[in-house]
Amino acid sequence: MFVAPIRPDDPETRRAWENYTIHTNGAFYAFFNTTSNVEGRRAYGLDIARSVDGVSWEFVGRDLCPIAGAHAGFGLLHTDGTTYYYPTCSDGSGTVHFKVYASADLLTWEHLGDDFDVRPDPRWYAERWDEICVMRDRYTDADGEWYLGYITAEVRDDVGEPSVAMLRSRDGRRWEVLAPPAVDWGELPSQHMEVTFAEKIDGRYYLCMGGRLYMDSLGYSLYVFVSDSPFGPFRPVRDAFRLCGTSTRDITWLGHTIDAPDGVLLGLWVSARQDLEIPSRGLGIGPLKRLVAENGALRLKYREQNDAAKSTEVPLSGAARWVFPAPNQRTERDRVDPTDDAIEIAAGRDGALVMMDHRFDAVAGFAIEGRLTVTEVRGRIATHQQPSAGGFFFEHASTGGGPAAGAAAGGGYAIVMETLGVTRGGTWRYADRRITDRDVYAVAGNWLVNHRSGALHGLSEFVQDDQVGPFGHASYCGVRHARPHGVRLIVRGIFAELYVDDYYVQTYCIPEEFSGRIGLLCLDGIVRLDGLRAWNVSV
Numbered sequence: 001m002f003v004a005p006i007r008p009d010d011p012e013t014r015r016a017w018e019n020y021t022i023h024t025n026g027a028f029y030a031f032f033n034t035t036s037n038v039e040g041r042r043a044y045g046l047d048i049a050r051s052v053d054g055v056s057w058e059f060v061g062r063d064l065c066p067i068a069g070a071h072a073g074f075g076l077l078h079t080d081g082t083t084y085y086y087p088t089c090s091d092g093s094g095t096v097h098f099k100v101y102a103s104a105d106l107l108t109w110e111h112l113g114d115d116f117d118v119r120p121d122p123r124w125y126a127e128r129w130d131e132i133c134v135m136r137d138r139y140t141d142a143d144g145e146w147y148l149g150y151i152t153a154e155v156r157d158d159v160g161e162p163s164v165a166m167l168r169s170r171d172g173r174r175w176e177v178l179a180p181p182a183v184d185w186g187e188l189p190s191q192h193m194e195v196t197f198a199e200k201i202d203g204r205y206y207l208c209m210g211g212r213l214y215m216d217s218l219g220y221s222l223y224v225f226v227s228d229s230p231f232g233p234f235r236p237v238r239d240a241f242r243l244c245g246t247s248t249r250d251i252t253w254l255g256h257t258i259d260a261p262d263g264v265l266l267g268l269w270v271s272a273r274q275d276l277e278i279p280s281r282g283l284g285i286g287p288l289k290r291l292v293a294e295n296g297a298l299r300l301k302y303r304e305q306n307d308a309a310k311s312t313e314v315p316l317s318g319a320a321r322w323v324f325p326a327p328n329q330r331t332e333r334d335r336v337d338p339t340d341d342a343i344e345i346a347a348g349r350d351g352a353l354v355m356m357d358h359r360f361d362a363v364a365g366f367a368i369e370g371r372l373t374v375t376e377v378r379g380r381i382a383t384h385q386q387p388s389a390g391g392f393f394f395e396h397a398s399t400g401g402g403p404a405a406g407a408a409a410g411g412g413y414a415i416v417m418e419t420l421g422v423t424r425g426g427t428w429r430y431a432d433r434r435i436t437d438r439d440v441y442a443v444a445g446n447w448l449v450n451h452r453s454g455a456l457h458g459l460s461e462f463v464q465d466d467q468v469g470p471f472g473h474a475s476y477c478g479v480r481h482a483r484p485h486g487v488r489l490i491v492r493g494i495f496a497e498l499y500v501d502d503y504y505v506q507t508y509c510i511p512e513e514f515s516g517r518i519g520l521l522c523l524d525g526i527v528r529l530d531g532l533r534a535w536n537v538s539v
Helices: 304-309 444-454
Strands: 014-024 027-038 040-051 058-068 068-081 082-090 096-098 101-103 125-134 138-142 144-155 163-169 176-178 196-200 205-211 221-227 243-246 252-260 263-270 289-293 297-301 308-316 318-324 335-338 342-347 352-356 367-375 390-396 409-418 423-431 460-469 486-492 495-500 504-510 514-523 525-539
Touching: 014 263, 027 058, 027 068, 027 297, 040 068, 058 082, 068 096, 068 144, 082 125, 096 125, 125 196, 138 390, 138 444, 144 196, 163 205, 176 409, 196 263, 205 252, 205 504, 221 252, 243 252, 243 297, 252 308, 304 308, 318 335, 318 514, 335 352, 342 352, 342 514, 352 390, 367 390, 367 409, 390 423, 409 495, 409 514, 423 504, 486 525, 514 525
Parallel strands: 014 068, 014 252, 068 125, 196 252
Antiparallel strands: 014 027, 027 040, 040 058, 068 082, 082 096, 082 101, 125 144, 138 144, 144 163, 163 176, 196 205, 205 221, 221 243, 252 263, 263 289, 289 297, 297 504, 308 525, 318 352, 335 342, 342 525, 352 514, 367 486, 367 525, 390 409, 390 514, 409 423, 423 460, 486 495, 495 504
16 A cells, blocks of 8 residues: 655656556556656656555566656556557647557557557547546447547537547547537536546446646545436536545545456545655555445445555553643543543543554554544533534654643644534644634634633644535545544555545645654544554555
């Protein structure tokens, strides 16, 4: 999991972009476009990693099939023992097209010839033309069976809505350009996005496109459209339109589907903290996820085979320490009750933090699991109750133990799940003095919250940079009052993935100076984490 082609000792000029993963001959193969040089011109070749289980990977080919003039974008199709590679390229005049290469062993590639090149048809399309996604299920009409391809394109304004072109092929070798499928955005604003996959699941056709700076998702996000026909009209799945994505930062990117023995999977790209985003030195894919259709919408779920990454279990019993509030700041609302495999925390509006003393190795990776129950503070009348929240805290290395150890302040990154339908990520800091007058949960209705939860002392501050929910997101949004939820946290390198009840929530960036210590955070309520277990990750 979290496989990436660029090694730390690679030259600075070596970078990567685009991933496509397939399953064939009993194994997964992850293809990455990587920069190379051909006759002094920058080119993109292929790095290929192999995995039997989709968890542990080994690179079997590097700098394969470098093509001068290739873009960072391609598609794949494996059929009848042959894999076809469709790299988008520009010729000397700048005309965009994709070429067709074929391979029987994934290591040696044959260019079928320039007469197989596929260009956008100017009757319908302008210049953009990359990342063809081929639907797994062939389409049958009066002329026979066809592979249908969907490719990122700029549909002419006088032709239709953005931003996908359509093609068909009998064998994956020669492609015919078709008019664009109908896309009906309805009341939602249209945007030029990038095609990430097209799948027929449970008799319906799903088209996924990705982009950034759209509605409430300024970071890169994936959006799902559905139709009863492969030709459309594709319409937004309003209740679960955003399959995944980020609010402010580019962390996850595109994701292509994988036809695997255990069902349809998604390989979701990750790349963050790059001086140059595209191409990137940090591009990789996270743990493979199951793509499922539920009630007419697509959702991402935990793939049980990822458990194979767990190695030695980390003993956590008796290793929890109450860090915040400091002893002289605690009120009757604050308490911590630790047991061998559970922690229960009660806190007022400033929150409470309990830290595990074990120092995890984020570079190697680790996983934490348990059952999280968050209970709201409710009065005799529950009308207008405020949310309670609980979650995980990644300590910044400069904290040095927090107020309980004599330090004046501490901080790090917090991921908190609220009881009223939102999961938030952001920087959380705490101190032994007032540092804010603002309660993120009680900007309005302050007198109601005061009555239930007491006064805000301003000893902690949360600055949000990501939000999942409340509407239109396929990710699991928050938790529910007094209901136990299974939670999973998978960390490797700079990335942390959160799952609730096996539904994928989000991928986050942990602090650059992460101390290795994880905490449990409670905000205005009662948080209980039981069945707590942790493992080192080995892949």
